[in-house]
Amino acid sequence: MTEESVLLAHGGGGILGHDLIERVFLKHLGNPVLNALEDAALIELTDERGQMVGQPALTTDSYVVQPIFFPGGDIGKLAVCGTVNDLAMRGAQPVCMSVGFILTEGLPLSDLERVVASMAATAQFAGVRILAGDTKVLERSSGDGLFINTTGIGLVPPGVQISASAARPGDVVMVSGAVGDHGLAIMTQREGLRFDSPLRSDCAPLNLLVRVMIEACPGIHVLRDPTRGGLATTLNELAARSGVGFEIVEASVPVHEPVRAASELLGLDPLYVANEGKLVAIVEEDDADALLRAMRSHPFGREAAIIGRVVAEHPGRVVLRTLLGTRRVLDMLAGEQLPRIC
Amino acid sequence: MTEESVLLAHGGGGILGHDLIERVFLKHLGNPVLNALEDAALIELTDERGQMVGQPALTTDSYVVQPIFFPGGDIGKLAVCGTVNDLAMRGAQPVCMSVGFILTEGLPLSDLERVVASMAATAQFAGVRILAGDTKVLERSSGDGLFINTTGIGLVPPGVQISASAARPGDVVMVSGAVGDHGLAIMTQREGLRFDSPLRSDCAPLNLLVRVMIEACPGIHVLRDPTRGGLATTLNELAARSGVGFEIVEASVPVHEPVRAASELLGLDPLYVANEGKLVAIVEEDDADALLRAMRSHPFGREAAIIGRVVAEHPGRVVLRTLLGTRRVLDMLAGEQLPRIC
Numbered sequence: 001m002t003e004e005s006v007l008l009a010h011g012g013g014g015i016l017g018h019d020l021i022e023r024v025f026l027k028h029l030g031n032p033v034l035n036a037l038e039d040a041a042l043i044e045l046t047d048e049r050g051q052m053v054g055q056p057a058l059t060t061d062s063y064v065v066q067p068i069f070f071p072g073g074d075i076g077k078l079a080v081c082g083t084v085n086d087l088a089m090r091g092a093q094p095v096c097m098s099v100g101f102i103l104t105e106g107l108p109l110s111d112l113e114r115v116v117a118s119m120a121a122t123a124q125f126a127g128v129r130i131l132a133g134d135t136k137v138l139e140r141s142s143g144d145g146l147f148i149n150t151t152g153i154g155l156v157p158p159g160v161q162i163s164a165s166a167a168r169p170g171d172v173v174m175v176s177g178a179v180g181d182h183g184l185a186i187m188t189q190r191e192g193l194r195f196d197s198p199l200r201s202d203c204a205p206l207n208l209l210v211r212v213m214i215e216a217c218p219g220i221h222v223l224r225d226p227t228r229g230g231l232a233t234t235l236n237e238l239a240a241r242s243g244v245g246f247e248i249v250e251a252s253v254p255v256h257e258p259v260r261a262a263s264e265l266l267g268l269d270p271l272y273v274a275n276e277g278k279l280v281a282i283v284e285e286d287d288a289d290a291l292l293r294a295m296r297s298h299p300f301g302r303e304a305a306i307i308g309r310v311v312a313e314h315p316g317r318v319v320l321r322t323l324l325g326t327r328r329v330l331d332m333l334a335g336e337q338l339p340r341i342c
Numbered sequence: 343m344t345e346e347s348v349l350l351a352h353g354g355g356g357i358l359g360h361d362l363i364e365r366v367f368l369k370h371l372g373n374p375v376l377n378a379l380e381d382a383a384l385i386e387l388t389d390e391r392g393q394m395v396g397q398p399a400l401t402t403d404s405y406v407v408q409p410i411f412f413p414g415g416d417i418g419k420l421a422v423c424g425t426v427n428d429l430a431m432r433g434a435q436p437v438c439m440s441v442g443f444i445l446t447e448g449l450p451l452s453d454l455e456r457v458v459a460s461m462a463a464t465a466q467f468a469g470v471r472i473l474a475g476d477t478k479v480l481e482r483s484s485g486d487g488l489f490i491n492t493t494g495i496g497l498v499p500p501g502v503q504i505s506a507s508a509a510r511p512g513d514v515v516m517v518s519g520a521v522g523d524h525g526l527a528i529m530t531q532r533e534g535l536r537f538d539s540p541l542r543s544d545c546a547p548l549n550l551l552v553r554v555m556i557e558a559c560p561g562i563h564v565l566r567d568p569t570r571g572g573l574a575t576t577l578n579e580l581a582a583r584s585g586v587g588f589e590i591v592e593a594s595v596p597v598h599e600p601v602r603a604a605s606e607l608l609g610l611d612p613l614y615v616a617n618e619g620k621l622v623a624i625v626e627e628d629d630a631d632a633l634l635r636a637m638r639s640h641p642f643g644r645e646a647a648i649i650g651r652v653v654a655e656h657p658g659r660v661v662l663r664t665l666l667g668t669r670r671v672l673d674m675l676a677g678e679q680l681p682r683i684c
Contacts, residue, residue: 013570014675228355333356
């Protein structure tokens with residue numbers, strides 16, 4: 001018995017394409033809007049009185065992670081979480097999302113279905129509807145597997161003004177949990193390394209955590225998820241956009257023990273490794289305790305910690321007080337640590 | 343002097359990625375929203391009084407066309423037009439769009455810049471703003487070139503209710519111009535064929551044509567752009583969605599002479615070949631003349647023609663009166679005519 005796999009004709013717009021839509025995509029993602037198979041989906045951004053409550057926000061991301069299945073997730077879960085999280089980093093709750101698949105001829109249909117089912121489950125968990133989709137197929141010789149684009153629309157609640165440029169001297173810098181889990185999980189999976197404690201991606205949708213945070217502290221200045229380039233690169237971006245400096249205490253940054261061990265073995269710094277279920281939050285000092293309590297009350301923020309402060313000195317630069325007690329500049333990621341991490 | 347090309351590190355989220363964003367993407371696509379480099383872009387769907395005039399619509403498409411440059415366009419122009427057109431097929435005018443690039447290591451930066459500049463020019467022509475973006479980079483061994491996802495948001499004017507399921511018996515079926523140009527242009531370019539009259543893609547944004555059409559005839563029942571699978575496949579989709587039959591007169595379907603000649607040489611039927619700047623419109627008989635005049639008044643509808651009728655008989659089926667005077671069922675595309683046509 002041969003396993004069914006993706007054929008070029010699945011991307012041809014004809015009978016097989018329609019068959020794939022019915023058998024895989026609509027089976028798992030189906031809803032009245034998507035099922036109508038219109039060229040564009042009509043979407044609802046207003047409440048029952050026809051009012052749009054909040055400011056619409058838009059974000060897009062493509063996912064090329066390799067392998068497509070990894071401990072703690074898969075490319076489908078990642079694609080939904082990543083776009084939900086980018087919306088959440090403006091304080092927005094997701095409303096709807098589109099999904100574009102690029103498949104390679106020969107991909108087992110069972111793999112595709114597993115990814116699509118995972119997207120459906122993650123979207124349901126995050127409370128976002130998938131309302132538009134597209135599929136293209138590449139020849140076997142011209143790509144390897146499965147790429148996904150997700151583009152999301154959300155609504156920022158009235159009064160919330162979260163921005164990468166809003167950090168102010170005196171503010172407190174926090175992370176929602178331990179860093180490095182996603183990147184190390186992918187890397188050890190790819191290299192075939194084994195550790196006593198398995199490394200799992202932290203891949204998770206953060207919009208519900210962000211809702212709790214905004215309820216506790218509507219005046220949050222900055223949220224950002226430290227994905228590619230890790231915490232160090234994200235902090236550098238924020239310092240540059242806000243025109244401020246950061247003083248970060250390395251000993252305060254949570255890192256799970258297996259991640260630390262694997263990082264040492266592989267010669268990596270967990271501060272530069274991608275995360276897919278963590279966020280950096282920056283708030284006024286007076287709000288810090290309330291925000292930290294709110295974060296720790298949510299399953300995705302249990303290990304939240306204050307890791308440093310915003311300063312007026314050395315604008316655009318992140319200074320790290322190291323475990324050894326020295327001070328050094330923490331630069332942005334210079335080269336490429338690991339391709340296809342997300 | 344070696345030509346600069348895309349490196350894996352351009353996708354790493356670090357310094358080179360930021361450099362690419364500045365030097366290529368923001369150079370051509372830059373605007374205050376995009377320049378802010380936030381995780382999600384705040385978008386405006388309301389007028390100056392804070393009212394949303396119309397119903398928001400969402401569409402997504404990925405583009406994998408090979409070669410990326412072809413007579414009449416390139417993958418960038420195609421990506422903007424395709425998404426603008428999918429919105430227009432609901433009657434929507436585009437408001438904003440996101441762009442996701444997947445690049446392969448080794449792609450010349452000059453090619454990327456040419457594509458991005460083409461996107462900028464096409465977006466300006468169509469009146470759509472590009473407000474969110476993302477870039478990923480694949481290893482050379484795992485992909486060949488440049489894939490683009492565009493996801494668009496538009497607004498459907500109040501009262502307009504265009505849908506693939508709205509064709510009714512007695513309605514008139516039109517196309518906005520000659521069919522087969524895009525597919526044949528790609529195919530002959532790829533095969534290295536030469537013809538006396540060069541074949542050019544019809545790739546064009548149709549939202550301005552649609553605006554003129556809706557002004558002339560707000561009650562248009564159906565619009566659909568016959569892309570992958572061509573006119574024949576689109577008509578089959580519409581017949582199925584609307585639960586009606588079509589009677590199409592082959593002699594009435596405009597086909598440019600070079601397309602006809604190339605199709606014969608290649609053993610293709612232009613009715614199954616992809617278009618990227620044409621639409622099918624279905625209206626009540628009483629509106630047909632006014633709509634045809636409106637279409638012909640616009641540069642992208644000059645060769646518009648009535649090609650058939652909607653009937654209550656044989657629901658879901660398209661029947662063609664052929665050039666030879668016989669009648670036959672025009673099926674949906676069965677296999678794959680040509681991979682990576684769009």
